[in-house]
Amino acid sequence: MAEPASGARYKLWDGPVRLVHWLLVGLLAFSWWASEDHLNWxxxxxxxxIGLVLFRLWWGFAGGGAARFASFVKGPRAILAHLRTVGRRDGSDVPGHNPIGALSVLAFLAVLLVQVGTGLFAVDIDAFEAGPFSDRVSFEVGRQIAEIHELNFRILQGLVVLHVVAVLYYLVWKRTDLILPMITGKRALPSDPGLAGAPWWRLILGVALAGAIAWALSKGFRF
Incomplete structure (x- = not known):
């Protein structure tokens, strides 16, 4: 978007949101690369x-500002109203995710949960590689879950493509840069949105909980 006359940039995305975003970008690409010959990785x-998704779910309720689901998840009326503005050339002044972007976030989280959840039960065709919960199901069921795991990844790839296209559309057509704010945490806006942060103890507790659950899942809840 064309920046405000003052060129003022205001705090929008906090560190945890940005770190989770870019770690997921890197890890999804890495997981794809490692899925053939480096299954341990x-x-x-x-x-x-798993840990990152669990933390993001926690941060969507316990975080502050634009990280909270309540700040960007809207109802059908707001979604339809935003759809009517998508084709306009003017930039977007919505601080954070717009109503359509909110649907994208929810879709990503849901598909990622399915992806990692099926991976916990999946079994390869030779029964040589398997998830930590694969012994809780039969080999046939494990193979079916593995197929769902692969199909769901195609859906995830589609979401990634749509996300990239949307970001480029906003950059080129609506002149709204959504990439730099996810790096710096700040975005040019007409005025300070006044998004409050969250106390440090919530961050520490969220990291601890997500890490503990992810570790327990990796062990198949065998301690």
């Missing part, structure tokens, strides 16, 4: 993704 990448 693939598994550990998946466990890390």
């Amino acid at each position: 693939h598994r550990w990448s998946g466990y890390t993704i």
